[in-house]
Amino acid sequence: MPLAKLVHARFGTLSTVRPDGRPHSVPIVFAVVDGALVTAIDHKPKRSRRLVRLDNIRANPNVSVLVSNEDEDWTRLWWVRVDGTAEVRDEAGPDWVEALITKYPQYADRPPDGPWIVVTISHIAEWTYS
């Protein structure tokens, strides 16, 4: 069940840790491919491709990805959190681009070309209100 919620979640929050010990979080879109979570630095406007998240992962590969259901009816709240280790890659693995385009039609006209972050999942935690 938590894996299904993760697979279908439209957005997640990727948290990394800066070299000085401060946390850093950004929203991401992602796909689960062969049990790993993959996300791309894509064409959404950014100041540069030298991003804090990439520098952080290169220095400390421990990451967390949180997906959550937000609802004003708090009995419907739930979240799933992945703990894992991340790696930055310049090239996409097999099926990564296709998985992201299938999940996100927004990518169809302009597929993500990386760099890529692939998260090897070490633990999945889940919380539901009820």
Add this chain to the structure above:
Amino acid sequence: MPLAKLVHARFGTLSTVRPDGRPHSVPIVFAVVDGALVTAIDHKPKRSRRLVRLDNIRANPNVSVLVSNEDEDWTRLWWVRVDGTAEVRDEAGPDWVEALITKYPQYADRPPDGPWIVVTISHIAEWTYS
């Protein structure tokens, strides 16, 4: 503008860092009171009140709170991220309970009674697609 988005956001993600250097994130509801961000450990079901987030903050007060607009129209995406230092308190400060009840009618029948996390904001970053 980023402060207004923060003040009105219904949910946020609180990120802390574990003593072993791994990030930890949970969804929160919160209010901004006198320029600080306050959130309570409330009555939503949890395994215990001895929570990872509290232990993390006591060991490393650096936290990040992310609020974001999720939309399938990616041109409407935005996020605001607060960096700050957090403190765990057993007692609410003046106006904290009232601020949370005003923002969240869900709390009216059962006001949060803590423990509390108060985040002194040191930096606000903002991103918008367009």
